[in-house]
Amino acid sequence: HSVMADGRKPFGRREVPTLALLHFVEKLNAFAALTDTARQAAVTLADRHHRTCHRGEDLISEGDKPRNVQLIIDGWACRYKILEDGRRQILAIFIPGDLCDLNVYILDRMDHSISAISPLTYVTIEQQEMEQFCDGNPQLARALWWESLVSASIQREWLVNAAQRTPMEAIAHLVCELYFRLRVVKLARKGEPIFFPLTQTDIADTLGLTQPHISRLLQMLNKHAKVAWRPRQLIVHDEDSLRHLAGFNPDYLHFRR
Amino acid sequence: HSVMADGRKPFGRREVPTLALLHFVEKLNAFAALTDTARQAAVTLADRHHRTCHRGEDLISEGDKPRNVQLIIDGWACRYKILEDGRRQILAIFIPGDLCDLNVYILDRMDHSISAISPLTYVTIEQQEMEQFCDGNPQLARALWWESLVSASIQREWLVNAAQRTPMEAIAHLVCELYFRLRVVKLARKGEPIFFPLTQTDIADTLGLTQPHISRLLQMLNKHAKVAWRPRQLIVHDEDSLRHLAGFNPDYLHFRR
DNA sequence: CGGACCTTTGAGACGTGTCAAGGCTGGTGG
């Protein structure tokens, strides 16, 4: 609960949001104003036993049989894949309020893993329960659909990042996206420091670059767009020039307001 | 109807598959054996007015309001995005039997376009009708879910291609994947030429490389894995060494048999 | 206080992009 001088909170001791502030509800609400029953259903979905894990721990591993869906309550996680020779690709980044894989249980085996990027709190929702909620709440079901379509859109944008954008554009775009998504769930405010647990190696494995190069890019990003980076913290001082550098257009995130 | 000496068929004159051979049904069947009612429903979905278009024409453009889903009957199409300065990224390739965007109509606007890579035949299914079919056929609904989860998995694999694999591995992997998918819908057989309408520029825009480099890579691919390429046609003579070059593992395609 | 993990910095190699010219091929129109 205490906050350190630099605005960070000590590791592993950040409090879990109360139900009233659930990031999940904030996020679905950004798609369409939820009715009271839908909101209540969303709250109930998240109101269950909290699990926790440390940075680097897998929530699910490649080859596992997927039985349920994870909802991130607090902290960051990622979806990733490892090639035979050890190369790692980060396929998605999850922040509080994000849902991992609506409906994966249709598949036989996971083709990738999900692990914690920071100390993490999450809940697990079983297939059956998920289906009951959707059947009983068409509006919630639609909101969950929307969330999964947005994830797919982000996935596509990441391909554009890796394949078309210059490294400088790509890193700026990634920061823009995360900053935007954090704002939606009220975890970032203009000009203030944000909790940003990606290491340079994580960013490298996200964009397909090398860690030393990320180090140099972050220095340039600071010079050209006043992005102050240090381990676990980031401040965006000049959002306009950052967006300009990235060629960022938030339409692909499909937020209506 | 005629077939040219090299195994290709003349452009724009390839016959449309009869219902009995529907690639769409073949594909869903590869997930789980469909019951007769589910199979009949799938056939009915595809049995409607055939639309056609030429290479380069858009079926849907970025910014359009998505109202319906497209099912590819014959020919290839792609999903793509264009950046402000003209760079193009191909985000997905559709072959016969593929469905574009189950449930997109939840979103307000398309964030990308879909266009034909070759002369194309497709059908359009409206939201309402799609929902009716799913409500009435849980097994079909589940199969469509599976298809959309597989598309998402392919999307992730393409990020690995662009970000982690060497250009040689990436192009080999792309060929492996398309060859595999074509086999599922019975459009390719071992050692025989396949219809392959991607130009070198298309491949470049898929993998994030340049067209001259694709030219050189295809020559190396021919040398190392006996992949015979020429415009609109490709023959895989040595699938094993191709897979080896690519580090290809088909698990991510989630075919059960 | 010690150690693991993360970041910074440097020098050199190499792969891929860029630019450009020329050749081929299939489809179109005369």
Place this chain on the structure above:
DNA sequence: CCACCAGCCTTGACACGTCTCAAAGGTCCG
């Protein structure tokens, strides 16, 4: 039926950005 043209592919030379490898410094946690 032939000629032409647009689109597509091949090839070459050169530049440059990013990777590789490596060593050292910093910081947080136990």
